[in-house]
Structures are given as C-alpha cells and as structure tokens.
Amino acid sequence: EIVMTQSPATLSVSPGERATLSCRASQSVSTNLAWYQQKAGQAPRLLIYGASTRATGIPARFSGSGSGTEFTLTISSLQSEDFAVYYCQQYNNWPPWTFGQGTKVEIK
C-alpha cells in the first residue's frame, strides 16, 4: 500500500498571499496524483488530476506540479473561498486508492 504524507498539517495564510502545499508518496506514483478540496460540511471536489491538470471549472490560481514521489499544490493568491482542507490522492497502484491526511488552509 502506498502511503501519502501531506505537509504541513495546517497552513495559516493571509488573503491574497500564496499557499504551497506538499504531498509525498512512499513510492513512485508517476503523475497519477490528484488533489481535492473539501470545505466544511461539503463533499470533496476534484481540483487537479495527472499531477498538474486542472479539473473543469477550477480557477487558474490553482496549480499542481511534481512527479514520482514529490508533489506540490500551489494557490497563487488565496481568495476567501479557498480556505478549506486539501487532500492528495494517488491512483497509480490500486487497490487501495490512498489519500494523504489533509492540509488545512486557514486564515492568518
């Protein structure tokens, strides 16, 4: 089973600032990596797949990068609606599909 590790657990950012979230896989997942956003009380929403491709309707301020075992989600200029929990997920080796434990982006 591939273990996904996200850092930091919590990120405090001011609106308009840049946020950088990290995700590490215990073994290579190539670029078979997705990012999801989950707001309080809501279902997760797909942001990024293929490590760097934005899903339909996702604003350009969200970008993903990386391959192998190291990945990054960057939010270039945080908007109020971006404060949420973000999860990475690998889909290279399944089952099981595995998620990171999440990074909470909170208002500084």
Add this chain to the structure above:
Amino acid sequence: EVQLVESGGGEVQPGRSLRLSCTTSGFTFADHAMSWVRQAPGKGLEWVSFIRSKAYTGNTEYAASVKGRFTISRDDSKSIAYLQMNSLQTEDTAVYYCTRAVRLAAGGTRYYFDYWGQGTLVTVTS
C-alpha cells in the same frame, strides 16, 4: 449536469446491515466505474470500494477493512450504484460518499474520482 445522490444512511446497531444507494444522472452511467469513499467524523478520506463498468468486466475491489462484509453492485438500467454493508462495526461510522471513477484515456487502468455526491451519514452505535 452530473449528479450523484446518496441515500440509505442512518443509525444502526453493531452487527446489523444497511444498504446505501447512489442515484446518478447527467452522464451515461453504464460507461463509468463507480466507487465509495468514506470519512469518519473529524477524520480524513478513506477509499472503501470500487466497481468497473460491465464493458470492462464489472469486477469489484474492496478495502481490507471492509472486505468480506461490504458488497458493491450496480444497476445500469436504473443508473444506481449500491453498497451493501453487513456486520457493521462502530468503526464503520462515517459519511459515505459515492464517486464517479474516470480514466485519462479509454483502456487505461488508472482511475481517479471526478464527481462526488453530498454523502450520507452512517452511524453504528449500540
């Protein structure tokens, strides 16, 4: 518009059963794999089960924590996916999300989850 609506959650005693339904619309259900993901209160996301489309064998996969107790199935004529949960345990308490699983390319084997339902809460308590 793609929509997935879960139903069937509720409160149940340990050892009992529950069946969740995921009613879908806005896409050709028969052409897609489906999956269930759960989230225990205050915790992260945990994949539970997966079913391929019948065109690609219709086979199923399960997390180790539910294998032998849960069964995923699909009714393509109704565009509904199901999760039959037997021998429920307190640690199965969670919001259960239905997701559509898609691949980057036809014939590919890497599925990710592009659409999610709003979830249904299952509480296992005595």
